[in-house]
Amino acid sequence: MIRTVQTTPYKDQKPGTSGLRKKVPVFQQTNYAENFIQSIFNSLEGFRGETLVIGGDGRYYNREVIQIAIKMAAANGFGRVLVGRGGILSTPAASNVIRKYKAFGGIVLSASHNPGGPTEDFGIKYNIGNGGPAPEKVTDAIYAGTRTIETYKIAEVADINLDTEGSQNVAGMEVVVIDPVTDYAELMEKLFDFPAIRNLIGGGFRIVFDAMSAVTGPYAKEILENRLGAAKGSVLNFIPLPDFGGHHPDPNLVHARALYEEMMGDDAPDFGAASDGDGDRNLIIGKGIFITPSDSLAMLAANASLAPGYSKGLAGIARSMPTSAAADRVAEKLGIGIYETPTGWKFFGNLMDAGLVTICGEESAGTGSNHVREKDGLWAVLLWLNILAVRMESVQDIARQHWTTYGRNYYSRHDYEEVDADAANGLVTALRDQLATLPGKTFGKLKVATADDFSYNDPIDKSVSNNQGIRILFEGGSRVVFRLSGTGTSGATLRVYIERYEPDASRHDTETQAALADLIAVADEIAGIKTRTGRTEPTVIT
Template structure:
């Protein structure tokens, strides 16, 4: 029934901030998937007879890896596996299933917002029993095991029918195929005032939700059109495809330009939104205004009490370090905790579990709350709709009122993608070495107040995470941040975050890149981006 297969280690199975991500051909190497999954199981204790959750974003190679994972779960002693129908579960839905059914943990098959297809990206991430990504102590153990693994165990059994809802047996283990949308949709109905949103839509409010041929298509269709009464056609690109229709499923102004153009047109809808490959990111655009993810976090936090699930108020707000400080002023006014963490949703888990934070967000289009332990794109869309339904003003009015109250953080991220890894590391190392000498000096007419290499001291488990990004703060509250991304699969991505705080409402209508022009030049001068990379301009500006 079970067989033990000898194997040899791969030296590149180190999980990043969101699991192991590689190109599909790398995952298709003999024993590559099996080695990693066995390394995950070998790094865990106490799961015999317990429940595992498996699901993914439906990208190319998803169905094949689901079958491998099921057979290895049976051979390793799990008692039951819950699988989304067709191998599908959005990342926030997977987190919810783990939590709702008190599973031991879950395997989330996704490369998030990265492209999909036979030569594109795939990923495997392990989530723990709270529904969140495995903390560093577990991912480090997985990597250590992957370097010494000599064998894996797997059931010799036919493939499971993952398309039919119901329970089956696999080598003595129960396999239950779930409706991937039902539990998630029920949770959203608990958190938000669906009657108020229905009334808003019935009054003539129009919206567009673009799933980018990714996993949230069925979720958006069920919730927005079927349960909330939005007209058919509100949801577009709602059929999940293994290659996302040949598009890049990243909800930003580059890859969702059609949606942006529609919302900027005279005849566009009142509200537009998009989500990414695995459903954990969001893009929010009101008629005539793009709401940056950093601003969205702040505005959602300031208005969250209007939704039933948050009427008691927030315990605290958490944001990743590169995310703008807009939410900080909301927390200050609400007299609640404000926590600045490294990039990576796993850092929010301790704060949420400890009841120290309720809403969390990242500048990379990720926002969420304590309802699950992942960021949640559709949740953010529904909270926006709930706020609009109660306040009965436009998104642009909400934004302008917010800036008048708290000040505006002009903010932009410049990505230099596919940079030679050695050159990127040299840039960061050189800048890090110069940090002690920067305070008190000037660049592009701006005086540097402080400069450091961000380290996070977790207030819950007291762990310390160092080298999480270089911060250069200027007098007056502006800053630039430099960081290497861990979400790509080839080369390195240098991310430069540029932010200016503007308290004067008379200066809240500037074009963002113009408002940040001197800081953008300062960032180039400080890091020598062109010298190190040969790049004259970023690959993507968001």
């Protein structure tokens, strides 16, 4: 039986860069999740009888919302739902399933790298038929719908069994529970030289991968240990837990500190990596060296042709505006296009669909390629392993040779989390008011060349995205960028990105924060960070 339920709008359901994210108790409000899901369906056309993919990262409240979404999909006219066993689908795996089975779209339940649990974070986002996050015209329509919604449709049926693979019927709609790992693992085998990686590992090459009690665990266990022969126990924390074991599943040097310390030890493995809550981010650490996400993007692009899936070369590279310009130098040498977009993976989708770029990346630990339309943490790990297997050099040697060839972009991101929203917005407003007067000013040895609020003109659909981050560029290539993040669920997160280009190889051994010290001081002087936020230091430095 299909029931139409009367409801009233919530005014706080505006999607951010990766869908709608709130605390679990917010989503548990009467009709809160139902309103947003119905607003997704109301914004779409032509899906009757089509396939919808549903899955999530296994965090708290994942199963409950999956049951709601399935019943609502049936009530709204979808013909089939594909859902991962146990409600599990990593974000890149969900993108792959949408693409492989030519689904109309997908609902991904995740708050990415944010903590999980009864009082922690939850999220819902919609992915379109190319497998990528919905573009702004779709999310704008969804938001508009949430503000006027009066009813939603839902099938009054029992919950389905999410833990057994196979087909079930929900109010005339087929629901197929699929193995969440197999399709993704098969795709990875097509892209990478698994025999070469097996030979590397079989020769004594040691790896450690921290799945952070999150969704990548089953994928990494199957691929790294079962298919590539890494020693049992190489994949840590591989069982996805609703609260991620009480940890923060963000693969950075704060929340993955134990992995970093192991990789800096005297008896460190040869290669260390981690992924996040929903499997789309990565951390890469070699023996004795951390590879920043910006550098990782550049190094992967420079060596991608060593993997079978990229042997014909790259069409182009795309990076988010705050990401360092290291990849630009690779693109220049390869003679291919480089595209600078706002933060948010959805901006890469048009470029990939048009065949303009092959590899994309963001400084926030996301890298990926046109194999899916999401960033992909395990993909980055496997490409690194493929490169190491072919070059037979250490991570540290590859990094140093890269810097010698291209120069080094010293780079860091300072996050000030859960800042008072009014204070954060006041800081940004004051920065915008200074933009016209900053060029030509000097701060110590630094002279401002240009200053602007980044706008992006999409070369494919001609859409314009304004106010994407304040850039202050200094003579000589250094810069500071300020953004308010759209991935948090409370207060505001101020992100400050600091970058210095150093072409001289004899100066490539300076500690990063020391190399950036004068720029860090100038960023505070210009923006008044300490004064306006009351914070004396960042919450997280990456």
